[in-house]
Amino acid sequence: MAEQKFEARAVQKHLRKSPRKVRLVVDIVRGEKVNRALKKLEFINKATAPDVAKVIKSAAANIRDKFQEERLENEDLYIKEIYVDEGATLKRIQPAPMGRAHPINKRSCHITVVVAKKEEELV
Template structure:
């Protein structure tokens, strides 16, 4: 029988921030251990940092819930994948002079986080 991989994911959909701005935060924590990434996000001065931290905490809780027989702590887990995709764009109109109008694009994104347990390397 195939062995289950010790990994879980969490997805935050329709976050009202552009994916481009969220990716700046995601790049700083990609590949880190979960406890180190959360500490780093606590001191990051970007608006998306609390939202990213919330998704990472959710993914860590999901892996603990999925594999309850394992004793998993944030020091044992690392961020295997983390990325932001573009979501739906809300289109609004801003009136301008002489009957014209400009289009305003209110962008959204989807954040996906996959956490896994770090496997010990045999020497």
């Protein structure tokens, strides 16, 4: 039988925030341990920080649920992958002078987090 991979994922779809702005927050916590990433997100002064923290907590809960026989704590888990994809764009128009119209793009994004168990290094 193949080795068991201790990893789980969580996805937040159609978040009504610009992917460019969410990527600023996601880049800060990429590769961190889960508890350290959540602590960093508490102190980041960006509107998307709570949304990113929510997805990370969901991924950590998913791995605990998936492997209930293992005792997995946040100290044992790290963020293996985290990325932001562009979602659907709502296209609106703003009336402008002289009968013109300016376009307004209301962007959305999808956040994907993959959490895995930290393997012990052999010294």
